Amino acid sequence: MQTIHQSFIASVEANPGKALFERPGQPDITYAEARVLVERFAAVLTGAGVQPGDRVAVQTDKSAEAICLYLATLQVGGVYLPLNTAYTGAEIDYFLGDAAPRVFVCTPATLTEHKARESDGMRVESLGGKGEGSLMDLAAAATPRKDSVARGMDDPAAILYTSGTTGRSKGAVLTHGNLASNTAALLESWRYTGDDRLIHALPIFHTHGLFVAANMSIVTGATMIWLTKFDGDEVVGLMANATVLMGVPTFYTRLLKSDRLGRDTTAGMRLFVSGSAPLLAEDHRAFEERTGHAILERYGMTETCMITTNPYDGARKPGAVGMALPGIEIRVTERETGRPLPQGEIGAIEVRGPNVFQGYWQMPEKTASEFRKDGFFITGDLGQIGEDGYLRIVGRDKDLVISGGYNVYPKEVESLIDDIPGVVESAVIGLAHPDLGEGVTAIVVPQKGASLDERAVIAAITDKLARYKQPKRVLFVEELPRNVMGKVQKAELRKSYADLYR
Ligand code: ATP
Ligand code: MG
Numbered sequence: 001m002q003t004i005h006q007s008f009i010a011s012v013e014a015n016p017g018k019a020l021f022e023r024p025g026q027p028d029i030t031y032a033e034a035r036v037l038v039e040r041f042a043a044v045l046t047g048a049g050v051q052p053g054d055r056v057a058v059q060t061d062k063s064a065e066a067i068c069l070y071l072a073t074l075q076v077g078g079v080y081l082p083l084n085t086a087y088t089g090a091e092i093d094y095f096l097g098d099a100a101p102r103v104f105v106c107t108p109a110t111l112t113e114h115k116a117r118e119s120d121g122m123r124v125e126s127l128g129g130k131g132e133g134s135l136m137d138l139a140a141a142a143t144p145r146k147d148s149v150a151r152g153m154d155d156p157a158a159i160l161y162t163s164g165t166t167g168r169s170k171g172a173v174l175t176h177g178n179l180a181s182n183t184a185a186l187l188e189s190w191r192y193t194g195d196d197r198l199i200h201a202l203p204i205f206h207t208h209g210l211f212v213a214a215n216m217s218i219v220t221g222a223t224m225i226w227l228t229k230f231d232g233d234e235v236v237g238l239m240a241n242a243t244v245l246m247g248v249p250t251f252y253t254r255l256l257k258s259d260r261l262g263r264d265t266t267a268g269m270r271l272f273v274s275g276s277a278p279l280l281a282e283d284h285r286a287f288e289e290r291t292g293h294a295i296l297e298r299y300g301m302t303e304t305c306m307i308t309t310n311p312y313d314g315a316r317k318p319g320a321v322g323m324a325l326p327g328i329e330i331r332v333t334e335r336e337t338g339r340p341l342p343q344g345e346i347g348a349i350e351v352r353g354p355n356v357f358q359g360y361w362q363m364p365e366k367t368a369s370e371f372r373k374d375g376f377f378i379t380g381d382l383g384q385i386g387e388d389g390y391l392r393i394v395g396r397d398k399d400l401v402i403s404g405g406y407n408v409y410p411k412e413v414e415s416l417i418d419d420i421p422g423v424v425e426s427a428v429i430g431l432a433h434p435d436l437g438e439g440v441t442a443i444v445v446p447q448k449g450a451s452l453d454e455r456a457v458i459a460a461i462t463d464k465l466a467r468y469k470q471p472k473r474v475l476f477v478e479e480l481p482r483n484v485m486g487k488v489q490k491a492e493l494r495k496s497y498a499d500l501y502r
Pocket of ligand 2: 162301
């Protein structure tokens, strides 16, 4: 097995003049050009004192240069640490304090603010911009560094912070072996090759945009059509000259709003992937009807890279995330004991394989508590494996509602509510309740102009659900709070309505 950086060099040598990045409105960047920039960045990082194992933290806008900086970090044996561009002030202080990077790379607009954080142990530079503190200027003046620092498959390559959906973000330490093996498993499963042309519109501080989409392209010598924002009409326009789209569910919701989406405009595409949050079954069906393409949904997380995928050949089922990737084992267990459950029962999803991270950065106790003795990692998600062998996710164990002593899986209630005419989508949460412990509560987004009220929603599902699962209250909102990856922020909802039953 080769590291991602070694595979990148092989891609450069095989296709020096081919575009790695095609940027609408800007010049392409070829594999050979990217290599020169990577080697210049490698020289700058070494000059800044980056030693093997040192963290290089990066909080920049999405750019091809940021990918080159990632590859340069791997070349010098550093540990790449991308940060969500939404983080500011106290959050940045927390991440920098926690990760103690040798170098922190920011945007030109935030350079002055972050320079105040510079210390003997940490250099602060901006990626773009001109003049003092500009990494691009330093790179232009540097002599490219050709050699790379040898790293083993068990050495850390990156620290990626989790999205913070269920609490404070944790730094997941991923090794070269984690990244390389997961990339290989995905290439095989999705038949991805150097001939593919990927529409890349995802952010690159998250596992999806960086360790799925970008790594798969870099190691095969494929071309990425590089977008810094997602515009439905623009993306449909690009499909004539592309083969694959990797997206989050909100991309598909937006594509369905584009009049240009149809069989003709998607005829050249061979694969549409969705992940990072549940794809609405309704969008899955509508997309297939409009385009003839069944979206392939996959499941994974920061700590494990990707775990399961719907099949490339064979049925891609709405509401299911498919089977384990090659080389990866999954099982469903009783959360408290880890006892494997019979097929069909709902329990904790656990995973074991070369994709599973080394541990949480500087959290040995937290790490130990999330692994079973036999090496399975407890994902924190609940699911069931059906008779068809497909995994279905029913929610997160932290979102489980316990009402009157009974377990209520929000997804089950949400699916029924979502099927009511006039409902766009819903989120079911548990709120502190004086008699029940937690009261099942539905937050519903109605279609514009739909005449729905609390009683109508409850009446529509009352015959289909045991009484203890039925919402005690139904509230209507215009939209659900989501982060950039399209994940519904249930913690925010629980906070907003904390006093509903008190
Ligand atoms: P934190 O761990 O900090 O609370 P997070 O779990 O949202 O945040 P990520 O690692 O970015 O951080 O997200 C992984 C989670 O996203 C998975 O555990 C799962 O809950 C959800 N997820 C990913 N893909 C899918 C999918 N296809 N369907 C449903 N949920 C998904
Ligand atoms: Mg998580």
